[in-house]
Amino acid sequence: MRILFYDTKKYDSDSFDKVLESHPGIKIKYLKTDLAPVTASLAAGYDAVCAFVNSEVGKETVEKLHEVGVKLILMRCAGFNNVDLETAESYGIRVLRVPGYSPEAVAEHAMALALGVNRRLHKAYVKVRENDFSLSGLMGVNFHGKTAGIVGTGKIGAAMAKICHGFGMKVIAYDVYENPEVKEFGAYVSLDELLANSDLISLHCPLTDNTRHMINMKSIRKMKDRVILVNTSRGALVKTDDLVEGIRERKFFGVGLDVYEEESTNVFEDRSNDILEHSTTARLLSFPNVMITSHQGFFTEEALRAIAEITLDNAEIFEKRADTPNEVKIQ
Known part of the structure; x- marks a missing residue:
């Protein structure tokens, strides 16, 4: 599985690289730019994108992700109110999040x-x-x-x-x-x-x-x-x-x-x-x-490691076509 990782800070890549060894079937490319309609096309050739709480994952973004073949949106956070779930569901794109990390x-x-x-x-x-x-x-x-x-x-x-x-x-x-x-x-x-x-x-x-x-x-x-x-x-x-x-x-x-x-x-x-x-x-x-403070409540070593582990576990669950309580669906 190939994942395009948006809005990467050094602490993101450091924490994900540490747990990536235990997920040999996954490859990640890190981008500094955030996910938005104008950057969604960069995901061409990738199976999934990984976004964060401030990423713009609205209708236009999801449509463009669908156009380039993305089937999975991984949110490395608990929140998902920035994701257009209805559009994602209409295109068969699954949305998985990290409901509890620390x-x-x-x-x-x-x-x-x-x-x-x-x-x-x-x-x-x-x-x-x-x-x-x-x-x-x-x-x-x-x-x-x-x-x-x-x-x-x-x-x-x-x-x-x-x-x-x-x-x-x-x-x-x-x-x-x-x-x-x-x-x-x-x-x-x-x-x-x-x-x-x-x-x-x-x-x-x-x-x-x-x-x-x-x-x-x-x-x-x-x-x-x-x-x-x-x-x-x-x-x-x-x-x-x-x-x-x-x-x-x-x-x-x-x-x-x-x-x-x-x-x-x-x-x-x-x-x-x-x-x-x-x-x-x-x-x-x-x-x-x-x-x-600048949205730093999650920002501990333990929480970042848990976010990385759960996000990559979510990717493997998607590969296996398995169900998970971490999937976000329209209520």
Whole structure:
């Protein structure tokens, strides 16, 4: 099997090359360019393409992949909302993803954001570098004894719930499907009850029509004053303009974002020399109680190895024409 690997960073090729030895039937060519309609034709002669969460795998891209004979789209991530599944299915192109690689990696980053914005570590670091050792603007709150609201309790949400429980927090959760692991130390409540009672809200939902902009002005106004909001899941879970308004109204003690609506042109890129005109990111970064990271929740050695192993296993499953729960189909 020949796979064309799009949007390759050095850490991608390093992690895949390490596990490629155990998959002798697979050959990979790495490209720095990302998958989009204009680059899809480069996959001519390949059996599969490998894309990532920010790749453009819409209708036009899938049609062009079909034209050049691609039969498999491998997503080296959990998310697939950027893939036109209906078009892929119509052409008989299978879409396989990595639903779980290291839930702890993302959950630990979510807690790192929560702790960082709570104790204003981003400000403290800059102050000390300038030889300013004063404590003004650095006041935080104890997490111990507070209430953590976990929205979405799949593997990542459950890992975050365990971390919060370990900090001595009361854990409440909301999900359509209740996870027995979470019920051992937490309680499931309605979304409105979670919004009203949580001191820390952490989002761990997939992006669907039902969850898009679930955090909006209406839901923000249901939250406790001085709440901390963390999102390491999907940017469009939060309506950014409403979030900015909520921050300006001083609703939030802090906001930690590893994902955000405008990230597609920023994620994994060095834009330090660019002027970000009309930038939502720049607006968010202007607030002293906001921390933003560049979609790095997954970025641990263990997670990258798991992503590589599962992606190549998916390719072999496709070769065998076998079924797998990792396949994404239209519901």
